[in-house]
Amino acid sequence: MGMNYRRAFLRTLAGVLAMPRVTLSQESARTYRLGWLSSAAPRTESYNVAFAQRLRELGFVEGRNLVIEFRNAEGRSERLPDLAADLGRQNCDVLIAPGGEPVLAAIKQASRDTPIVVFAGDYDPAAAGHVASLARPGGRITGVSVLQTELPAKRLELLKEVLPNVKRIAVLGDIATGEQLSVARVGAKHLGLELHPYEFRHAPYDYDHAFAEFVRANAEALMGLASAFFTRSRRQISALALEHRLPSIFNNYLWAEQGGLLSYGPNFPHMFRRAAEMAGMILNGAKPAEIPVEQATTFELVINLKTARALAIAIPASIRLRAERVIE
Secondary structure (H helix, E strand, O other): OOHHHHHHHHHHHHHHHOOHHHHHHHOOOOOEEEEEEEOOOOOOOHHHHHHHHHHHHOOOOEOOOEEEEEEEOOOOHHHHHHHHHHHHOOOOOEEEEEEOHHHHHHHHHHOOOOOEEEEEOOOOOOOOOOOOOOOOOOOOEEEEEOOHHHOHHHHHHHHHHHOOOOOEEEEEEEOOOHHHHHHHHHHHHHHOOEEEEEEEOOOOOOHHHHHHHHHHOOOOEEEEOOOHHHHOOHHHHHHHHHHOOOOEEEOOHHHHHOOOOEEEEEOHHHHHHHHHHHHHHHHOOOOHHHOOOEEOOOEEEEEEHHHHHHOOOOOOHHHHHHOOEEEO
């Protein structure tokens, strides 16, 4: 995010987040209602926990002055419209649309004027036309964008640095990751890499079949594109990568914790806390049209050395020195 965007957001945040104690003391009987639609992740995921924790820190406490209506499609995208319609009937003060663009589309369709906070996991809300601009959203939508659409090329660079002789990269994608794949193709061409994508079109996803295809393609490493539908299966996917001896890189630390070789991307708990701050601003009367959409500005590299040893890979010192975290 540009410096002007960040300054604008921080000015707005400083002004509005100073209000919760005053507002809540004046309206002690008020109960706020927040609608939250998840495509796959349960509330127990660390970043979802961080979101609720930040709301509590701001004075919005479940069971006291906040009701959270949480709906989870559990990896079945066809359920999103009905779940969103249910949230639309709950008279929510603000709606939360994390993850892929289909979640936001369902929320928009099910509600006419309720403010929406997005966590744009695999799309650019401005480029997609959901907001007028990042600095001045201009409607009822604001939130955070994690720039996944720009990061696949960087992840390929990291794989190439770890595996300088690698040529053929398997790519795990689905219907939500087309833009990421386009960016990856450009990066691959620049690096002299050959991509072998497997794109899921319908749930449930058959990961065994995908890896069988990767083996037939003689893939030498794996990059998983950012999709909320993959995250819930990260243990299985990471195990399959290790079983087929494919060094892997994914979009956040959760994957490295489950056995992926590398992860590179924004700090999800931090970004979800930022989204919670925006929700708090709206609950205190701020207009989403005036709250700049914030983009991720820091990215963390995590290395799983246990996986590296299992694959007999020596992680270069240049990579280890840049890692925010190393899993032994």
